[in-house]
Amino acid sequence: YQRRVRDMRCWQHRLLTETPEIIHFLAEALANDLDTGIEVLWSWIQQSKNEDVGVAAANAITVLNAANIKFVGEYGDLSGVQIAGADLEAGHFDHANFQGADLQNVNFSSAFLREANLCNTNMMGVKFGEYPYIKCNFFRAVAYSQNGKQLAVGTGRSIEVRDAKSGEIKQIICGHTSYVNSVAFNPDGSQVVSCSSDKTVQLWSVKDGKSTHT
DSSP states (O other): OHHHHTOHHHHHSSOSTTOHHHHHHHHHHHHTTHHHHHHHHHHHHHHTTTSSOHHHHHHHHHHHHHTTOOOOGGGGBOTTOBOTTOBOTTOBOTTOBOTTOBOTTOBOTTOBOTTOBOTTOBOTTOBOSOOOOOOOSOOSEEEEOTTSSEEEEEETTEEEEEETTTOOEEEEEEOOSSOEEEEEEOTTSSEEEEEETTSOEEEEETTTOOEEEO
16 A cells, blocks of 8 residues: 555546545555655645646545545645546535636535635536435335335335435335335336335335235
8 A cells, every 4th residue: 555655657547436445445544654645645636736647636635535534724725626526525625725626527415615715616517415315213125116206215114105306205104013124116106015024025005005915
């Protein structure tokens, strides 16, 4: 790791965002060589302001973010950096200065960007916002209907049929005596099949929540 982390050519070859296991490995390795590792990776990010090392810089900031490095203070100066394609999901960039940076296709999903300076940046294809989530205390199984409009959620011994867009519960199906482990819709979305630890497989009507076959 120590030899490769200092060889920019290994990082400039291609973006690592399609290989999250490598990002995770490098982030863990960074923790064992934190001061030196941060210094090297940070220098590549800064070099991207004036040199054609954008892929290495994008990979460097992706790994630093995966290692939970907060981009504040000295590390908040990201003006003019070229980090197209970086994965900065859930990163800490409050008050960071991105002015003039190339942020094409950067993933900022769930990132902290309060009062960040994004003036004159290239933001084509940038991803903001949060990923969809379900407000639910406990569930073991989830399935979409074929048209993508309904969601079946196995919550304990019951099944909730929800509107996939709003998350609103449209029907609660009860009848299993143990945990629901898997669920699926039929092709037209009118029925849900479920498999439970009570050793039964049941077919349910979405309209009235009644069992039609066991």
